[in-house]
Amino acid sequence: KAGVTQTPRYLIKTRGQQVTLSCSPISGHRSVSWYQQTPGQGLQFLFEYFSETQRNKGNFPGRFSGRQFSNSRSEMNVSTLELGDSALYLCASSLETSTGELFFGEGSRLTVL
């Protein structure tokens, strides 16, 4: 059974640019959550999507957005990148919404210069 797939794995952007990250959940999983991981703040919740609807949103500025498609695949977008957006962005999928038993991908490592 294939795990959660995130693309791209690594990317470098400059301040002011925007970036789109993609996540393919485990087959049959309808919930996708996104987390930002940094050495200083640890794992912080960005948002959760279930059946194409945003179910929860973390405390991040509006520059961070996401969406989910009918096949459960999800994308997140960060506009007007700042240096502080450099982080590992992790996608996690689950069968149900609002569960703590998540299956994480390996992440997309974003560096903003």
Added chain:
Amino acid sequence: EDQVTQSPEALRLQEGESSSLNCSYTVSGLRGLFWYRQDPGKGPEFLFTLYSAGEEKEKERLKATLTKKESFLHITAPKPEDSATYLCAVQNQAGTALIFGKGTTLSVSS
């Protein structure tokens, strides 16, 4: 405000030297407490869910326990392959997103 604090930040053990990792939490009604393991360059891997005080879960050399204010991850006779960062997270009764601690990085040397 829901909060999770893990200690110690880092722990070095010799192979076979048992120890415990601590996760202290404050939450507005505990729905679940979760332990994850994260290897370098990988995403977290789910280990255990604990729902109520007194509950225990075991998996190989790991045993997780829960009280009303904290959880412990006991590692018995660890091996080098147990080296990883162990993350604790809580979810409140409203079922909102997980609140993660910053983790304990465990290094086991042979």
